[in-house]
Amino acid sequence: xxxxLVIVSHSARIAEGVVELAAQMAPTVTIVAAGGTDDGGIGxxxxxxxxxxxxxxxxDGVVVxxxxxxxVLTTETxxxxxxxxxxxxxxxxxxxxxxxxxxxxxxxxxxxxxVVAAAEPVAREPERRADAPDAGxxxxxxxxxxxxxxxxxxxxxxxxxxxxxxELVRTVSGFDAxxxxxxxxxxxxxxxxxxGLDRGSTVVFEATGPQxxxxxxxxxALVRERFGE
Amino acid sequence: xxxxxxxxxxxxxxxxxxxxxxxKLELTALDRAIGDADHGENLDRGFQAVLGRLEALDDDxxxxxxLKLVATTLISTVGGAAGPLYGTAFLxxxxxAGDRAELDAAGLxxxxxxxxxxxxxxxxxxxxxxxxxxxxxxxxxxxxAAGDDVRAALEAAAAAAAEGAAATEPLVAHKGRASYxxxxxxxxxxxxxxxxxxxxxxxxxxx
Numbered sequence: 305x306x307x308x309l310v311i312v313s314h315s316a317r318i319a320e321g322v323v324e325l326a327a328q329m330a331p332t333v334t335i336v337a338a339g340g341t342d343d344g345g346i347g348x349x350x351x352x353x354x355x356x357x358x359x360x361x362x363x364d365g366v367v368v369x370x371x372x373x374x375x376v377l378t379t380e381t382x383x384x385x386x387x388x389x390x391x392x393x394x395x396x397x398x399x400x401x402x403x404x405x406x407x408x409x410x411x412x413x414x415x416x417x418x419v420v421a422a423a424e425p426v427a428r429e430p431e432r433r434a435d436a437p438d439a440g441x442x443x444x445x446x447x448x449x450x451x452x453x454x455x456x457x458x459x460x461x462x463x464x465x466x467x468x469x470x471e472l473v474r475t476v477s478g479f480d481a482x483x484x485x486x487x488x489x490x491x492x493x494x495x496x497x498x499x500g501l502d503r504g505s506t507v508v509f510e511a512t513g514p515q516x517x518x519x520x521x522x523x524x525a526l527v528r529e530r531f532g533e
Numbered sequence: 534x535x536x537x538x539x540x541x542x543x544x545x546x547x548x549x550x551x552x553x554x555x556x557k558l559e560l561t562a563l564d565r566a567i568g569d570a571d572h573g574e575n576l577d578r579g580f581q582a583v584l585g586r587l588e589a590l591d592d593d594x595x596x597x598x599x600l601k602l603v604a605t606t607l608i609s610t611v612g613g614a615a616g617p618l619y620g621t622a623f624l625x626x627x628x629x630a631g632d633r634a635e636l637d638a639a640g641l642x643x644x645x646x647x648x649x650x651x652x653x654x655x656x657x658x659x660x661x662x663x664x665x666x667x668x669x670x671x672x673x674x675x676x677x678a679a680g681d682d683v684r685a686a687l688e689a690a691a692a693a694a695a696e697g698a699a700a701t702e703p704l705v706a707h708k709g710r711a712s713y714x715x716x717x718x719x720x721x722x723x724x725x726x727x728x729x730x731x732x733x734x735x736x737x738x739x740x
Contacts, residue, residue: 381616
């Protein structure tokens with residue numbers, strides 16, 4: 305099971321298109337479109353949103369991506385009416401990029417909080433220290449340990465674009481380790497994509513935590529096999 | 534008549550539905566200038582659906598029961614931001630009314646306050662953001678200041694809401710679709726503030 309997603313748009317076609325795009329990255333995640341009004345017009349439907357919230361919850365909760373204002377208002381109202389409102393979260397994220405990032409995080413088995421965090425925009429993140437990977441465990445004593453490190457050139461045709469980036473996120477999510485790619489959290493699809501790493505780029509992976517070495521080995525194998533391209 | 538009973542509430546809602554139907558093009562024209570040109574049609578769809586469902590309600594339904602039916606119907610039929618906003622307003626109003634058979638002036642003020650607070654909680658707009666809050670807030674204040682005559686309180690609320698709606702014209706919008714327009718929203722009345730004014734005027738004129 306995984307966190308389910310609901311895409312709420314004023315347009316049925318936008319909602320369905322976003323579902324189609326995000327599903328490509330997350331074949332096992334339940335992603336439900338709730339677009340347009342009951343009669344197929346532009347707007348949002350409380351009944352459609354309410355039904356989609358029920359359909360998307362397979363036990364691990366639901367994260368909702370919305371487009372414009374009243375999509376958020378309608379979703380919040382539906383949450384007020386939900387039997388278990390704590391099982392539903394709205395990600396404050398752009399609907400397309402946020403849905404893709406959320407889908408990848410859900411596919412990797414992320415919790416509701418992790419899926420929301422993956423979706424919310426890079427730009428809102430506070431400035432990070434240049435000398436530390438943000439995925440590091442922080443200022444506690446263990447952070448003194450040397451991270452496992454790999455410096456490697458991307459040779460696959462598409463660099464770290466959407467599909468390879470989702471492969472990377474999925475791979476590192478399988479380890480008990482904090483992995484950074486060029487200083488950003490490698491479990492965050494949006495942050496990885498925002499690096500804009502093309503073929504020929506030199507990439508530095510750093511990992512800390514109990515499975516740091518294994519994570520770096522897996523990432524190295526993934527890059528060397530050119531992300532399966 | 535002393536207080537506002539369920540039958541009065543029903544007559545008021547029927548008057549609102551009639552006024553929305555009569556003025557829907559005007560409301561939509563306001564929304565076309567600074568929004569997405571659907572406010573009149575959306576509200577009309579919602580209140581026509583309310584009329585249909587009111588027929589199934591018991592004749593002696595309380596004000597709270599009527600308000601709750603309006604709330605759930607608007608939420609599921611309006612289709613724009615007005616659905617969740619007015620839906621939440623009527624829902625909070627129905628909760629404030631509880632199972633009272635009649636509302637006196639103090640009860641009316643509680644109901645109006647709950648409605649306004651519901652809109653603020655849902656839409657997170659403040660006075661001056663060029664939204665329906667700019668009609669609701671002066672209306673609540675005026676009703677509260679009107680004393681213990683429920684008729685006077687309704688009239689004061691309606692008059693204050695009309696002034697509040699007019700006062701949105703020079704404002705820049707900070708919430709809703711109009712907020713994308715920046716200074717181009719200046720000179721246009723907020724459609725939600727006008728529909729609020731319409732509803733409260735209908736209340737003041739319902740006997």
